[in-house]
Amino acid sequence: MTKVHVITGENRDSYREQIKEYFLLRHEVFIKERGWKDLHHIDGQEIDAYDNANAVYLLAIDQDRVVGGQRLYPTLLPHMMSEVFGHMAQRGIPQAYDIFEWTRYFVIKERRMGRTDCRLLAAIQQFCLEEGITALTAVVEMWWLPRWQQVGFKVRPLGLPTIIEGQPCIAAEIRISQDSLDRVRNLAGLRGSALVRHGRLLPLLDQVPHVAA
């Protein structure tokens, strides 16, 4: 069964294979399939400046195979919305120690029938609730909005849609809530937690580097 594994700087060593597979899949999905030309890649792996010790990955893994993934990054550090997509957040960029940026979300092609999406979306709400993260920021294609809303995510637009790589995209803030978690679980018939934490992981918010953004 598919589980969503929490991978941080602390336990990353025990997930070396899966992280590599995740970077390979990111190349497959974002560069080859979606055609995002500005992304860098080395040896078929898509890796950017935010894939560092501050990143947290929630990877959907089914019998050692990565079937989807997503990344969280502290908004107190320079992050994609502050460095690259600032013009899209006309209402201001939410930045706080308990607000994280949510990027590089995907589900592999053959699993795009909804359930794996719901698992990943439930996992992110659950993880944030457990860690005390109150909100996420993200830049997404507009067609994602009704999907998020359908699964009960509370989404506030930070600006008007802007065309990126030929697609209308939007900067948004998602308020984390137990309601949203219940709703997405309910919709997909997910019972209980699918979140796996291997190793001793310290509370995430205690480790947010307090660097002025």
Add this chain to the structure above:
Amino acid sequence: MSGTNFNYATEAFDFIDGLDTLANPEDVVGAVAKAFTLFGFENFIITGLPNPKERFEQVVLLRKWPLGWFEIYTREDYVRSDPIIRLCKNTTQPFEWSEAPYDPVKEPKAAEVMDRATDFRMREGFCLPIHGINGYEACFSMSGVNLDLSPRTKPALHLMAMYAFERARQLLAPVPPARSSLLTPREREILIWAAAGKSAADTGDILGITERTVTAHIASACQKLDAVNKTQAVARALQYKLIGL
């Protein structure tokens, strides 16, 4: 950022924030009608897609349409030949009515619906397809005779329409079941494996459930889709965009 641009943004955010205060679907119709007038729109409809057994009026969520046109559209069952509805199923991007292709010679009924709409001041239009977690769900189509559609206005309209749809859905739930909720996620998953050529036993192995459970899900999907067997269920699920390949 230009001053005009900023006004559209303010307009859009005020509209979206205001939606939360609306208590019933009629209020959403009123709010949309008022805000969208600024862009020249006179009519709009938010609708799902009827399956062969449903009638159009059963899947309409909200509408501000001329009554005469609604009667004609329903009576003639135009929803099944409307090129706007068809394009909605095949794109996630908003589009202008003039961008929806059809062949007036081979598809006379498509030409007819577009032509007769103009009798009701529905000359130009803008349409937003809504795709949920399991594919196509609904269409938000708006029209008028003199629209202010430009790269400056469209982003605001796009965003406003999406939030209006969501508010309508919240206020109408759970009365009209969303099309995608016809099948459970598990039923859809199993039909997708069936579409990939997997037997019930294979699918059971893949999903870690028994063959018997897989068969039960298929039977349930067949019943919901009014299909006599797995093959027809897969065909119908594809046709209604309940599953994709």
